[in-house]
Amino acid sequence: MSLRNRLLVSVVVCAGLASASAHAAGLIAIITPSHDNPFFKAEAEGAEAKAKELGYEVLSLVHDDDANKQSQLIDTAIARGAKAIILDNAGADATVAAVKKAKDAGVPSFLIDREINASGVAVAQIVSNNYQGAQLGAQEFAKLMGEKGDFVELVGKESDTNAGIRSKGYHDVIDGFPDLKMVARQSANWSQPEAKQKMETILQANPNIKGVISGNDTMAMGAEAALLAAGKKDVIVVGFDGSNDVRDSILKKEIKATVLQPAYREAQLAVEQADALIKNKTTPKSEKQLMDCVLINSANASKLETFALKQ
Secondary structure, three states: OOHHHHHHHHHHHHHHHHHHHHOOOOEEEEEEOOOOOHHHHHHHHHHHHHHHHOOOEEEEEEOOOOHHHHHHHHHHHHHOOOOEEEEOOOOOOOOHHHHHHHHHOOOOEEEEOOOOOOOOOOOEEEEEOHHHHHHHHHHHHHHHOOOOEEEEEEEOOOOOHHHHHHHHHHHHHHOOOOOEEEEEEEEOOOOHHHHHHHHHHHHHHOOOOOEEEEOOHHHHHHHHHHHHHOOOOOOEEEOOEOOHHHHHHHHOOOOOEEEEOOHHHHHHHHHHHHHHHHHHOOOOOOOEEEEOOEEEOOOOHHHEOOOOEOO
16 A cells, blocks of 8 residues: 555544544434524523533434423434433423333433423433523512503423423512502413414503503514504503523613523533433432522613623
8 A cells, every 4th residue: 555545544444433532422313392492592502502512412402392202202312322312392291101201211311491390300400590581570660660560471381390480479569569560471382473363352441551561582582573563653662581692672671671591501411410410420419400590681681692691
């Protein structure tokens, strides 16, 4: 073999070794709701970036909040020999069996954003402190409302634990102000188009509302669109998530506030804990882990970027 050919073979072998080394740690499956929602996209991107940094191959999948599809994707992760699953789940009850199936197959699950109604099935459940965050949002809402006036609440998907926790956090604060009167409460299922349609209908029956408090930013954007179309620029809207879209709306003096839940960091922490288990057999100190939320308003909105505050 000529010197040139030997060098070519050496380059190919080295490249192959480098590629194998890059994925030597194995495969991590990341399963979330649709990336059409920037929150879930940020989760997936955060987890993927950290997994690749730690030397893993990544399988990123979307369950579209369909529990049956989620179960099939977990089957795929098991069949592909995944070392761990990072999961933002499709239902607190409907997910338990799927996560147990993965555990029984030797594939540990690390849940982010949403809890399931079972303990000891997932290795970790890392979620935002939704109750604490909702109280922050409600306190700001009451202040912006001047502690009085008619308001509307838009609630998330009823099957999602977070929807109930946030609503309770809101009401544990707002119900303490007797002059704040809720005139309508409807679920818009986390959806911007649905929130816009629901808001249009609510406005017909309640044209003099003063505020809207929303279970997430996507619904807040839908409500704001309906309000602006109706010429109601002074209605106070507060969301929850900390999306770039709502940041921009706050900076334009439209939506007034939101609550940042650190989606990107939660996802990366889940991957770090999965890595510790895979490589060192180290489990987290506790399964359920809460990360505090941060109020975002005109004072700090300019520092918000992709569900994280810049220092």
